[in-house]
């Protein structure tokens with residue numbers, strides 16, 4: 001890809017979160033990235049310029065856009081991400097994952113602002129056995145997936161030129177992440193059992209954040225899938241984490257049925273990222289390499 005240059009002010013929503021904070025830290029030169037979130041940034045995270053804004057509230061969003069004037073673009077990462085809790089809180093999840101994207105998209109359209117909206121592999125049912133392309137039929141299994149799909153639909157209706165980037169199995173610096181959970185369990189339990197019948201691609205925010213900046217810079221529109229290369233089960237992901245950190249706690253595969261959770265997850269949700277690779281001229285790193293880089297950056301690598 002001939003790298004398009006992005007300049008000016010960009011609004012990052014969900015900026016106190018895992019992905020949003022990484023977006024603030026990885027903004028390209030020439031971009032002034034300003035964040036908003038419901039809450040202020042936790043200690044150790046980049047500051048959120050405008051905390052306390054509820055993005056599902058139209059008047060708050062209009063006032064935010066008037067004050068910040070993020071004319072170079074918006075990357076909308078804010079979401080209700082508590083997948084299990086959403087099962088009994090679907091209306092609230094829909095307000096955040098369905099309504100807020102519409103409000104943000106409409107605010108962008110009124111001002112001619114490009115938008116990149118972040119979505120999820122949970123829009124799929126996981127019954128395919130080959131990677132999911134952007135044109136594959138959606139059929140969410142959970143309340144979270146349904147509300148995120150509603151967000152996609154409302155964004156593309158309100159802002160047809162917006163890019164919608166589906167990603168999966170995110171982990172990254174700051175906040176709670178899967179490798180950290182596994183390392184904590186390995187330190188406190190004699191043996192670990194990890195689910196081996198859900199397959200996806202662990203994706204580091206260190207890899208994904210620059211991709212979202214590229215998508216915005218390219219003024220891409222429509223659906224894109226974005227995940228690290230390769231595929232893994234949660235067991236593979238956990239075992240790789242332990243190996244890379246030289247932890248010797250025994251680890252055994254188990255089934256989803258042994259660890260029932262309120263929300264159903266797709267059994268297979270590897271994303272076909274060909275369209276994104278064509279846009280950028282390269283794919284994201286293989287997941288194991290990206291995991292190694294993350295562990296090194298966190299000083300956890302053996």
Ligand SMILES: NC(=O)c1ccc[n+]([C@@H]2O[C@H](COP(=O)([O-])OP(=O)(O)OC[C@H]3O[C@@H](n4cnc5c(N)ncnc54)[C@H](OP(=O)(O)O)[C@@H]3O)[C@@H](O)[C@H]2O)c1
Pocket residue numbers: 013014015016017018019020036037038039053054055056076077078079080081096100118119120121148167168169170171175
């Ligand atoms: N994590 C994954 O594995 C994964 C996988 C696929 C796609 N995604 C998508 O990637 C994006 C980023 O996810 P993440 O893991 O970085 O999530 P995260 O850490 O939970 O960050 C999302 C942020 O959005 C904020 N937010 C919630 N409701 C809001 C509202 N009404 N107005 C303004 N801000 C609001 C949250 O605040 P509170 O914490 O106070 O609610 C949180 O700080 C989301 O769109 C998510 O759906 C994530």
